[in-house]
Amino acid sequence: MTEEPAENISGGPAGGGTDARFDPATADTRAEEVVDRLGERYWQKSYGGRDGFECLVRTVLSQNTSDKASQPAHDALMERYGGGDLAEALSTAPQDELAETISSAGLYNQKSQTLVRLAGRIVEEYGGVPASGDAEDSGAPSRPSDAFDEFVAAGDPADVRAALLDMKGVGPKTADCVLLFAGGRGGVFPVDTHVHRIARRMGLAPADADHEAVRERLEADVPAEKCGFGHTAMIQFGREYCSARKPACLEDPDACPMADVCEQVGVYPETGEMVDPSEAPEAE
Template sequence: MSDDPEPTRNISGGSEGGGAIVDVEPGVADTRAEAVVDRLGERYWQKSYGGQHAFVSLVRTILSQNTSDAASQPAHDRLMDRFDGDDGDLATALASAATDDLVDAIRSAGLYNQKAAVIQRVASHVLSEYGSADTFDRYVREEDAHEVRDTLLRLKGVGPKTADCVLLFAGGRGGVFPVDTHVHRIYRRLGIAPPDGDHEAVRAVLEADVPPEKCGFGHTASIQFGREYCTARTPACLDGPDACPVSELCDRVGVDTQTGTVIDPAETIGDE
Protein backbone atom coordinates (compact mmCIF):
# COMPACT_ATOMS: atom_id res chain seq x y z
CA MET A 1 0.00 0.00 0.00
CA SER A 2 2.83 2.40 0.79
CA ASP A 3 4.47 4.67 -1.79
CA ASP A 4 7.24 5.60 0.66
CA PRO A 5 10.62 3.94 -0.08
CA GLU A 6 11.22 2.99 3.54
CA PRO A 7 11.18 -0.32 5.40
CA THR A 8 7.69 -1.50 6.26
CA ARG A 9 8.54 -1.32 9.97
CA ASN A 10 9.50 1.87 11.76
CA ILE A 11 12.80 1.09 13.49
CA SER A 12 11.52 2.64 16.72
CA GLY A 13 8.42 0.47 16.85
CA GLY A 14 7.62 -2.91 18.31
CA SER A 15 9.45 -4.73 21.06
CA GLU A 16 12.73 -4.69 19.13
CA GLY A 17 12.80 -0.93 18.52
CA GLY A 18 13.98 0.38 21.86
CA GLY A 19 11.96 2.00 24.58
CA ALA A 20 9.54 0.10 26.80
CA ILE A 21 5.97 -1.02 26.23
CA VAL A 22 3.61 0.77 28.61
CA ASP A 23 -0.04 0.36 29.53
CA VAL A 24 -2.05 3.48 28.85
CA GLU A 25 -5.29 3.70 30.77
CA PRO A 26 -8.23 3.75 28.34
CA GLY A 27 -10.39 6.82 28.56
CA VAL A 28 -12.13 9.54 26.63
CA ALA A 29 -9.71 11.71 24.67
CA ASP A 30 -9.88 15.41 25.42
CA THR A 31 -8.84 16.45 21.89
CA ARG A 32 -9.03 15.02 18.40
CA ALA A 33 -5.22 14.84 18.31
CA GLU A 34 -5.26 12.67 21.42
CA ALA A 35 -7.99 10.49 19.90
CA VAL A 36 -5.83 9.91 16.81
CA VAL A 37 -2.78 9.07 18.92
CA ASP A 38 -4.86 6.69 21.05
CA ARG A 39 -6.13 4.94 17.93
CA LEU A 40 -2.67 4.60 16.43
CA GLY A 41 -1.18 3.48 19.75
CA GLU A 42 -3.76 0.72 20.02
CA ARG A 43 -3.06 -0.32 16.45
CA TYR A 44 0.74 -0.29 16.62
CA TRP A 45 2.39 0.20 20.03
CA GLN A 46 2.23 2.27 23.19
CA LYS A 47 5.78 2.88 24.36
CA SER A 48 7.87 5.15 26.51
CA TYR A 49 11.25 6.20 25.17
CA GLY A 50 14.59 7.26 26.57
CA GLY A 51 17.86 5.60 27.41
CA GLN A 52 19.74 6.00 24.16
CA HIS A 53 23.12 7.67 24.52
CA ALA A 54 22.56 11.32 23.64
CA PHE A 55 25.57 11.77 21.35
CA VAL A 56 24.85 8.51 19.52
CA SER A 57 21.21 9.54 19.15
CA LEU A 58 22.28 12.92 17.79
CA VAL A 59 24.57 11.34 15.20
CA ARG A 60 21.92 8.79 14.26
CA THR A 61 19.33 11.50 13.71
CA ILE A 62 21.70 13.64 11.64
CA LEU A 63 22.24 10.63 9.38
CA SER A 64 18.46 10.22 9.02
CA GLN A 65 17.93 13.75 7.71
CA ASN A 66 16.40 13.81 4.22
CA THR A 67 16.64 10.07 3.78
CA SER A 68 14.95 6.81 4.75
CA ASP A 69 15.73 4.28 7.46
CA ALA A 70 16.75 1.88 4.69
CA ALA A 71 19.59 4.23 3.76
CA SER A 72 20.52 5.75 7.10
CA GLN A 73 20.55 2.69 9.34
CA PRO A 74 23.33 0.88 7.44
CA ALA A 75 25.36 4.10 7.47
CA HIS A 76 24.91 4.37 11.23
CA ASP A 77 25.91 0.73 11.72
CA ARG A 78 29.07 1.15 9.65
CA LEU A 79 29.99 4.36 11.44
CA MET A 80 29.61 2.70 14.84
CA ASP A 81 31.57 -0.37 13.75
CA ARG A 82 34.41 1.78 12.47
CA PHE A 83 34.65 4.54 15.09
CA ASP A 84 32.99 3.37 18.31
CA GLY A 85 35.83 1.21 19.56
CA ASP A 86 36.77 0.25 23.09
CA ASP A 87 39.69 2.63 23.31
CA GLY A 88 38.03 6.01 23.63
CA ASP A 89 35.14 8.43 23.38
CA LEU A 90 33.00 8.37 20.21
CA ALA A 91 33.01 12.15 19.97
CA THR A 92 36.80 12.16 20.11
CA ALA A 93 37.01 9.49 17.43
CA LEU A 94 34.67 11.33 15.08
CA ALA A 95 36.17 14.77 15.65
CA SER A 96 39.64 13.46 14.82
CA ALA A 97 38.63 11.09 12.02
CA ALA A 98 39.89 11.56 8.50
CA THR A 99 37.00 13.12 6.62
CA ASP A 100 37.34 10.65 3.75
CA ASP A 101 37.00 7.74 6.19
CA LEU A 102 33.88 9.22 7.73
CA VAL A 103 32.35 9.94 4.33
CA ASP A 104 33.05 6.37 3.24
CA ALA A 105 31.29 5.00 6.33
CA ILE A 106 28.11 7.02 5.90
CA ARG A 107 27.88 7.11 2.10
CA SER A 108 24.58 5.19 1.96
CA ALA A 109 22.82 7.91 3.99
CA GLY A 110 23.05 10.41 1.13
CA LEU A 111 24.31 13.99 1.38
CA TYR A 112 27.35 12.32 2.92
CA ASN A 113 29.79 15.22 2.52
CA GLN A 114 27.36 17.59 4.20
CA LYS A 115 26.46 15.13 6.96
CA ALA A 116 30.11 14.26 7.63
CA ALA A 117 30.86 17.97 8.12
CA VAL A 118 27.92 18.35 10.52
CA ILE A 119 28.90 15.27 12.51
CA GLN A 120 32.51 16.41 12.89
CA ARG A 121 31.44 19.94 13.80
CA VAL A 122 29.00 18.61 16.43
CA ALA A 123 31.61 16.20 17.80
CA SER A 124 34.13 19.02 18.17
CA HIS A 125 31.52 21.17 19.91
CA VAL A 126 30.63 18.41 22.36
CA LEU A 127 34.29 17.97 23.27
CA SER A 128 34.98 21.68 23.65
CA GLU A 129 31.84 22.44 25.68
CA TYR A 130 31.36 19.24 27.70
CA GLY A 131 34.68 17.40 27.58
CA SER A 132 33.23 14.08 26.47
CA ALA A 133 30.19 12.43 24.92
CA ASP A 134 29.27 10.98 28.32
CA THR A 135 29.14 14.42 29.94
CA PHE A 136 27.01 15.66 27.05
CA ASP A 137 24.71 12.68 27.64
CA ARG A 138 24.22 13.69 31.27
CA TYR A 139 23.50 17.27 30.20
CA VAL A 140 20.75 16.13 27.81
CA ARG A 141 19.16 13.90 30.45
CA GLU A 142 19.35 16.19 33.47
CA GLU A 143 19.09 19.84 32.43
CA ASP A 144 15.93 21.75 31.63
CA ALA A 145 14.42 20.41 28.39
CA HIS A 146 13.84 23.88 26.91
CA GLU A 147 17.45 24.84 27.60
CA VAL A 148 18.73 21.61 26.06
CA ARG A 149 16.56 22.11 22.98
CA ASP A 150 17.79 25.68 22.52
CA THR A 151 21.39 24.48 22.92
CA LEU A 152 20.95 21.81 20.27
CA LEU A 153 19.26 24.22 17.87
CA ARG A 154 22.25 26.54 18.06
CA LEU A 155 24.38 23.83 16.45
CA LYS A 156 24.67 24.38 12.71
CA GLY A 157 23.03 21.44 10.93
CA VAL A 158 20.73 20.52 13.84
CA GLY A 159 17.09 21.41 13.24
CA PRO A 160 13.95 21.06 15.38
CA LYS A 161 13.21 17.45 14.46
CA THR A 162 16.78 16.37 15.25
CA ALA A 163 16.78 18.23 18.58
CA ASP A 164 13.41 16.78 19.55
CA CYS A 165 14.45 13.24 18.66
CA VAL A 166 17.46 13.55 20.98
CA LEU A 167 15.21 14.86 23.77
CA LEU A 168 12.80 11.97 23.25
CA PHE A 169 14.98 8.96 22.51
CA ALA A 170 17.93 9.89 24.72
CA GLY A 171 16.47 12.21 27.32
CA GLY A 172 13.17 10.37 27.66
CA ARG A 173 11.41 13.70 27.98
CA GLY A 174 7.62 13.69 28.10
CA GLY A 175 5.66 16.16 26.02
CA VAL A 176 8.11 16.03 23.11
CA PHE A 177 6.46 15.23 19.75
CA PRO A 178 9.10 15.36 16.97
CA VAL A 179 7.70 16.40 13.61
CA ASP A 180 9.13 14.61 10.60
CA THR A 181 7.70 14.63 7.08
CA HIS A 182 5.07 12.00 7.95
CA VAL A 183 3.81 13.81 11.05
CA HIS A 184 3.80 17.12 9.19
CA ARG A 185 1.69 15.67 6.37
CA ILE A 186 -0.70 13.61 8.51
CA TYR A 187 -1.83 16.19 11.04
CA ARG A 188 -2.38 18.92 8.44
CA ARG A 189 -4.33 16.44 6.30
CA LEU A 190 -6.38 15.41 9.33
CA GLY A 191 -7.28 19.07 9.89
CA ILE A 192 -5.77 19.06 13.37
CA ALA A 193 -2.91 21.43 12.49
CA PRO A 194 -3.23 24.49 10.24
CA PRO A 195 -3.02 23.55 6.55
CA ASP A 196 -0.21 26.04 6.00
CA GLY A 197 1.56 25.22 9.28
CA ASP A 198 5.29 24.63 9.16
CA HIS A 199 6.90 21.85 11.21
CA GLU A 200 7.13 24.03 14.30
CA ALA A 201 3.46 25.06 14.07
CA VAL A 202 2.43 21.41 13.82
CA ARG A 203 4.64 20.56 16.81
CA ALA A 204 3.06 23.31 18.89
CA VAL A 205 -0.45 21.98 18.23
CA LEU A 206 0.46 18.38 19.00
CA GLU A 207 2.42 19.13 22.17
CA ALA A 208 -0.52 21.24 23.39
CA ASP A 209 -3.24 18.71 22.49
CA VAL A 210 -1.58 15.35 23.28
CA PRO A 211 -0.80 14.38 26.90
CA PRO A 212 2.96 14.34 27.61
CA GLU A 213 3.10 10.58 28.22
CA LYS A 214 1.56 9.91 24.79
CA CYS A 215 3.73 12.20 22.66
CA GLY A 216 6.57 9.70 22.21
CA PHE A 217 4.54 6.86 20.78
CA GLY A 218 2.34 9.43 19.06
CA HIS A 219 5.40 10.34 17.02
CA THR A 220 6.59 6.81 16.22
CA ALA A 221 3.13 5.32 15.63
CA SER A 222 2.23 8.24 13.35
CA ILE A 223 5.30 7.46 11.24
CA GLN A 224 4.11 3.87 10.89
CA PHE A 225 0.62 5.07 9.96
CA GLY A 226 2.15 7.42 7.38
CA ARG A 227 4.01 4.54 5.79
CA GLU A 228 1.08 2.14 5.71
CA TYR A 229 -1.97 4.33 5.19
CA CYS A 230 -1.59 8.11 5.03
CA THR A 231 1.08 8.19 2.33
CA ALA A 232 2.04 11.31 0.41
CA ARG A 233 0.51 10.48 -2.96
CA THR A 234 -1.93 7.59 -2.49
CA PRO A 235 -3.54 7.73 0.96
CA ALA A 236 -5.75 4.79 1.84
CA CYS A 237 -8.87 6.98 1.95
CA LEU A 238 -8.84 7.04 -1.85
CA ASP A 239 -10.08 3.44 -1.58
CA GLY A 240 -12.97 4.50 0.62
CA PRO A 241 -13.45 5.43 4.29
CA ASP A 242 -13.28 1.83 5.48
CA ALA A 243 -9.70 1.59 4.17
CA CYS A 244 -8.37 4.00 6.81
CA PRO A 245 -8.37 3.25 10.55
CA VAL A 246 -8.86 6.92 11.53
CA SER A 247 -11.28 7.89 8.78
CA GLU A 248 -13.98 9.35 11.03
CA LEU A 249 -11.38 11.55 12.76
CA CYS A 250 -10.01 13.03 9.52
CA ASP A 251 -11.03 16.10 7.50
CA ARG A 252 -9.05 14.83 4.47
CA VAL A 253 -7.65 18.30 3.77
CA GLY A 254 -6.19 18.31 0.27
CA VAL A 255 -7.63 14.90 -0.63
CA ASP A 256 -10.50 14.66 -3.13
CA THR A 257 -11.78 11.11 -2.89
CA GLN A 258 -14.07 11.66 -5.87
CA THR A 259 -11.36 12.62 -8.35
CA GLY A 260 -8.43 10.93 -6.64
CA THR A 261 -6.58 14.25 -6.47
CA VAL A 262 -4.11 14.68 -3.61
CA ILE A 263 -2.40 18.01 -2.96
CA ASP A 264 -0.48 19.62 -0.12
CA PRO A 265 -3.00 20.91 2.45
CA ALA A 266 -1.50 24.39 2.20
CA GLU A 267 -2.69 24.57 -1.40
CA THR A 268 -6.31 24.38 -0.25
CA ILE A 269 -6.16 27.82 1.40
CA GLY A 270 -8.30 30.33 -0.44
CA ASP A 271 -10.07 27.70 -2.53
CA GLU A 272 -13.45 28.19 -0.83
Protein backbone atom coordinates (compact mmCIF):
# COMPACT_ATOMS: atom_id res chain seq x y z
CA MET A 1 0.00 0.00 0.00
CA THR A 2 1.20 3.51 -0.75
CA GLU A 3 2.77 5.22 2.25
CA GLU A 4 0.45 7.72 3.90
CA PRO A 5 1.44 11.38 4.14
CA ALA A 6 2.54 12.69 7.52
CA GLU A 7 -0.63 14.72 8.07
CA ASN A 8 -4.21 13.57 7.84
CA ILE A 9 -5.75 15.51 4.96
CA SER A 10 -8.64 16.67 7.16
CA GLY A 11 -6.35 18.19 9.77
CA GLY A 12 -4.37 20.78 7.86
CA PRO A 13 -5.54 24.18 6.64
CA ALA A 14 -6.46 22.75 3.22
CA GLY A 15 -8.43 19.87 4.68
CA GLY A 16 -11.69 21.67 5.31
CA GLY A 17 -13.45 22.36 8.55
CA THR A 18 -13.32 25.38 10.81
CA ASP A 19 -11.00 25.80 13.75
CA ALA A 20 -12.98 25.59 16.95
CA ARG A 21 -12.39 25.43 20.66
CA PHE A 22 -14.11 22.99 22.95
CA ASP A 23 -13.90 23.03 26.70
CA PRO A 24 -11.66 20.17 27.85
CA ALA A 25 -13.44 20.14 31.19
CA THR A 26 -13.46 17.03 33.34
CA ALA A 27 -14.46 14.32 30.92
CA ASP A 28 -17.47 12.15 31.68
CA THR A 29 -15.94 9.11 29.94
CA ARG A 30 -12.49 7.77 29.09
CA ALA A 31 -13.33 8.17 25.41
CA GLU A 32 -14.04 11.88 25.92
CA GLU A 33 -10.77 12.25 27.83
CA VAL A 34 -8.88 10.62 24.96
CA VAL A 35 -10.57 12.86 22.38
CA ASP A 36 -9.87 15.97 24.46
CA ARG A 37 -6.21 15.03 24.73
CA LEU A 38 -5.93 14.32 21.00
CA GLY A 39 -7.70 17.60 20.21
CA GLU A 40 -5.22 19.53 22.35
CA ARG A 41 -2.32 17.74 20.68
CA TYR A 42 -3.48 18.07 17.06
CA TRP A 43 -6.52 20.21 16.28
CA GLN A 44 -10.07 20.98 17.28
CA LYS A 45 -12.37 21.52 14.34
CA SER A 46 -15.98 21.68 13.34
CA TYR A 47 -16.70 20.06 9.99
CA GLY A 48 -19.37 20.47 7.35
CA GLY A 49 -20.09 22.44 4.22
CA ARG A 50 -18.40 20.29 1.61
CA ASP A 51 -20.30 19.45 -1.54
CA GLY A 52 -22.21 16.28 -0.70
CA PHE A 53 -21.68 14.35 -3.92
CA GLU A 54 -18.05 15.43 -4.22
CA CYS A 55 -17.53 14.25 -0.64
CA LEU A 56 -19.08 10.91 -1.60
CA VAL A 57 -16.73 10.70 -4.59
CA ARG A 58 -13.69 11.60 -2.50
CA THR A 59 -14.52 8.97 0.10
CA VAL A 60 -15.00 6.24 -2.51
CA LEU A 61 -11.61 7.15 -3.98
CA SER A 62 -10.03 6.85 -0.53
CA GLN A 63 -11.28 3.32 0.08
CA ASN A 64 -8.43 0.83 0.56
CA THR A 65 -5.78 3.41 -0.25
CA SER A 66 -4.01 6.39 1.28
CA ASP A 67 -4.51 10.15 1.02
CA LYS A 68 -1.25 10.28 -0.90
CA ALA A 69 -2.78 8.12 -3.64
CA SER A 70 -6.40 9.27 -3.52
CA GLN A 71 -5.82 13.04 -3.51
CA PRO A 72 -4.22 13.16 -6.99
CA ALA A 73 -7.04 10.97 -8.28
CA HIS A 74 -9.61 13.36 -6.83
CA ASP A 75 -7.84 16.38 -8.30
CA ALA A 76 -7.62 14.76 -11.74
CA LEU A 77 -11.29 13.78 -11.61
CA MET A 78 -12.40 17.28 -10.67
CA GLU A 79 -10.25 18.86 -13.38
CA ARG A 80 -11.79 16.60 -16.01
CA TYR A 81 -15.42 16.41 -14.88
CA GLY A 82 -15.96 19.20 -12.36
CA GLY A 83 -16.89 22.04 -14.67
CA GLY A 84 -20.65 21.61 -14.24
CA ASP A 85 -22.84 19.28 -12.24
CA LEU A 86 -20.49 16.52 -11.11
CA ALA A 87 -23.16 13.84 -10.81
CA GLU A 88 -24.43 14.48 -14.33
CA ALA A 89 -20.89 14.46 -15.72
CA LEU A 90 -19.91 11.18 -14.04
CA SER A 91 -23.21 9.47 -14.87
CA THR A 92 -22.37 9.68 -18.58
CA ALA A 93 -18.59 9.36 -18.34
CA PRO A 94 -17.06 6.43 -20.26
CA GLN A 95 -15.99 3.99 -17.57
CA ASP A 96 -12.57 3.31 -19.11
CA GLU A 97 -11.88 7.05 -19.38
CA LEU A 98 -12.83 7.59 -15.74
CA ALA A 99 -10.71 4.62 -14.68
CA GLU A 100 -7.70 6.12 -16.40
CA THR A 101 -8.36 9.47 -14.75
CA ILE A 102 -8.40 8.02 -11.22
CA SER A 103 -5.72 5.38 -11.74
CA SER A 104 -3.51 6.71 -8.94
CA ALA A 105 -6.14 5.72 -6.37
CA GLY A 106 -5.80 1.98 -6.89
CA LEU A 107 -8.67 -0.41 -7.64
CA TYR A 108 -9.53 2.14 -10.32
CA ASN A 109 -11.66 -0.19 -12.45
CA GLN A 110 -13.86 -1.08 -9.51
CA LYS A 111 -14.00 2.50 -8.23
CA SER A 112 -14.83 3.93 -11.65
CA GLN A 113 -17.74 1.50 -11.97
CA THR A 114 -18.93 2.48 -8.51
CA LEU A 115 -18.72 6.20 -9.26
CA VAL A 116 -20.62 5.93 -12.55
CA ARG A 117 -23.30 3.84 -10.83
CA LEU A 118 -23.60 6.25 -7.88
CA ALA A 119 -23.75 9.26 -10.16
CA GLY A 120 -26.50 7.64 -12.19
CA ARG A 121 -28.52 7.01 -9.08
CA ILE A 122 -28.10 10.59 -7.85
CA VAL A 123 -29.24 11.90 -11.23
CA GLU A 124 -32.20 9.52 -11.28
CA GLU A 125 -33.36 10.26 -7.73
CA TYR A 126 -32.45 13.94 -7.37
CA GLY A 127 -32.42 15.32 -10.90
CA GLY A 128 -35.23 17.79 -11.42
CA VAL A 129 -36.04 17.95 -7.72
CA PRO A 130 -36.21 21.59 -6.57
CA ALA A 131 -33.46 22.29 -4.05
CA SER A 132 -35.39 25.13 -2.43
CA GLY A 133 -38.74 26.86 -2.38
CA ASP A 134 -37.41 29.51 -4.76
CA ALA A 135 -36.53 26.87 -7.34
CA GLU A 136 -39.92 25.30 -6.92
CA ASP A 137 -41.70 28.63 -7.31
CA SER A 138 -39.77 29.40 -10.47
CA GLY A 139 -40.39 25.95 -11.89
CA ALA A 140 -36.65 25.54 -12.46
CA PRO A 141 -35.32 22.10 -11.66
CA SER A 142 -32.23 21.96 -9.51
CA ARG A 143 -29.03 20.28 -10.53
CA PRO A 144 -28.92 16.72 -9.13
CA SER A 145 -25.86 17.45 -7.00
CA ASP A 146 -27.54 20.52 -5.45
CA ALA A 147 -30.65 18.57 -4.46
CA PHE A 148 -28.50 15.78 -3.04
CA ASP A 149 -26.47 18.34 -1.08
CA GLU A 150 -29.61 19.73 0.49
CA PHE A 151 -30.81 16.27 1.44
CA VAL A 152 -27.47 15.52 3.10
CA ALA A 153 -27.42 18.83 4.97
CA ALA A 154 -31.07 19.11 5.97
CA GLY A 155 -32.56 15.62 5.89
CA ASP A 156 -33.05 13.54 9.00
CA PRO A 157 -29.60 12.03 9.73
CA ALA A 158 -31.01 8.53 10.07
CA ASP A 159 -32.79 8.88 6.72
CA VAL A 160 -29.64 10.23 5.05
CA ARG A 161 -27.52 7.40 6.43
CA ALA A 162 -30.08 4.80 5.36
CA ALA A 163 -30.30 6.29 1.86
CA LEU A 164 -26.52 6.26 1.49
CA LEU A 165 -26.18 2.70 2.77
CA ASP A 166 -28.80 1.63 0.24
CA MET A 167 -26.40 2.63 -2.54
CA LYS A 168 -24.20 -0.20 -3.75
CA GLY A 169 -20.57 0.62 -3.00
CA VAL A 170 -21.34 2.78 0.05
CA GLY A 171 -20.51 1.32 3.45
CA PRO A 172 -20.96 2.72 6.96
CA LYS A 173 -17.66 4.63 7.02
CA THR A 174 -18.38 6.28 3.66
CA ALA A 175 -21.92 7.21 4.72
CA ASP A 176 -20.68 8.65 8.01
CA CYS A 177 -17.96 10.69 6.29
CA VAL A 178 -20.59 12.27 4.03
CA LEU A 179 -22.75 13.06 7.06
CA LEU A 180 -19.79 14.60 8.89
CA PHE A 181 -17.81 16.45 6.22
CA ALA A 182 -20.70 17.51 3.97
CA GLY A 183 -23.66 17.52 6.34
CA GLY A 184 -21.78 18.87 9.34
CA ARG A 185 -23.73 16.54 11.59
CA GLY A 186 -22.71 16.34 15.22
CA GLY A 187 -22.52 12.99 16.93
CA VAL A 188 -21.09 11.21 13.87
CA PHE A 189 -17.82 9.36 14.51
CA PRO A 190 -16.73 7.57 11.31
CA VAL A 191 -14.72 4.42 11.98
CA ASP A 192 -11.88 3.59 9.61
CA THR A 193 -9.10 1.08 10.20
CA HIS A 194 -7.15 3.49 12.43
CA VAL A 195 -10.13 4.30 14.67
CA HIS A 196 -11.18 0.64 14.83
CA ARG A 197 -7.69 -0.44 15.91
CA ILE A 198 -7.02 2.38 18.39
CA ALA A 199 -10.39 2.31 20.14
CA ARG A 200 -9.97 -1.40 20.86
CA ARG A 201 -6.28 -1.17 21.82
CA MET A 202 -7.01 1.64 24.25
CA GLY A 203 -9.97 -0.20 25.75
CA LEU A 204 -12.53 2.36 24.60
CA ALA A 205 -14.52 -0.42 22.92
CA PRO A 206 -14.65 -4.19 23.39
CA ALA A 207 -11.63 -5.97 21.95
CA ASP A 208 -13.81 -8.03 19.61
CA ALA A 209 -16.04 -5.15 18.49
CA ASP A 210 -16.60 -4.76 14.76
CA HIS A 211 -16.58 -1.35 13.07
CA GLU A 212 -20.25 -0.67 13.79
CA ALA A 213 -19.94 -1.63 17.44
CA VAL A 214 -16.95 0.68 17.83
CA ARG A 215 -18.90 3.51 16.18
CA GLU A 216 -21.87 3.00 18.48
CA ARG A 217 -19.67 3.00 21.58
CA LEU A 218 -17.72 6.12 20.58
CA GLU A 219 -20.84 8.04 19.57
CA ALA A 220 -22.38 7.15 22.93
CA ASP A 221 -19.31 8.14 24.97
CA VAL A 222 -18.07 11.26 23.12
CA PRO A 223 -20.09 14.51 23.10
CA ALA A 224 -21.66 15.18 19.71
CA GLU A 225 -19.64 18.32 19.02
CA LYS A 226 -16.34 16.50 19.62
CA CYS A 227 -16.93 13.46 17.40
CA GLY A 228 -15.70 15.11 14.20
CA PHE A 229 -12.26 16.13 15.37
CA GLY A 230 -12.12 13.01 17.50
CA HIS A 231 -12.28 11.00 14.28
CA THR A 232 -9.67 12.99 12.35
CA ALA A 233 -7.27 13.46 15.28
CA MET A 234 -7.42 9.75 16.13
CA ILE A 235 -6.39 8.99 12.56
CA GLN A 236 -3.41 11.33 12.96
CA PHE A 237 -2.48 9.64 16.23
CA GLY A 238 -2.61 6.28 14.47
CA ARG A 239 -0.19 7.50 11.83
CA GLU A 240 2.29 9.02 14.25
CA TYR A 241 2.19 6.67 17.24
CA CYS A 242 -0.33 3.83 17.24
CA SER A 243 0.36 2.25 13.87
CA ALA A 244 -0.93 -1.17 12.93
CA ARG A 245 2.41 -2.94 12.82
CA LYS A 246 4.69 -0.91 15.07
CA PRO A 247 3.00 1.11 17.84
CA ALA A 248 5.43 3.45 19.58
CA CYS A 249 4.98 1.79 22.96
CA LEU A 250 6.19 -1.56 21.64
CA GLU A 251 9.82 -0.44 21.62
CA ASP A 252 9.63 2.31 24.24
CA PRO A 253 6.76 2.28 26.77
CA ASP A 254 7.36 5.99 27.42
CA ALA A 255 7.27 7.02 23.75
CA CYS A 256 3.49 7.29 23.46
CA PRO A 257 1.86 10.49 24.77
CA MET A 258 -1.38 8.60 25.46
CA ALA A 259 0.17 5.72 27.40
CA ASP A 260 -1.42 6.76 30.70
CA VAL A 261 -4.94 6.37 29.28
CA CYS A 262 -4.29 3.24 27.20
CA GLU A 263 -4.99 -0.34 28.23
CA GLN A 264 -2.58 -1.68 25.55
CA VAL A 265 -4.94 -4.48 24.59
CA GLY A 266 -2.96 -6.89 22.44
CA VAL A 267 0.32 -4.93 22.78
CA TYR A 268 3.03 -6.32 25.07
CA PRO A 269 6.08 -4.02 25.38
CA GLU A 270 7.77 -6.36 27.86
CA THR A 271 8.03 -9.08 25.20
CA GLY A 272 7.89 -6.99 22.04
CA GLU A 273 4.87 -8.97 20.87
CA MET A 274 1.62 -7.70 19.42
CA VAL A 275 -1.66 -9.24 18.31
CA ASP A 276 -4.98 -7.88 17.13
CA PRO A 277 -7.01 -6.83 20.19
CA SER A 278 -9.62 -9.46 19.34
CA GLU A 279 -6.95 -12.15 19.78
CA ALA A 280 -5.66 -10.87 23.13
CA PRO A 281 -6.48 -13.02 26.17
CA GLU A 282 -9.05 -11.49 28.46
CA ALA A 283 -7.66 -9.85 31.56
CA GLU A 284 -8.34 -11.81 34.71
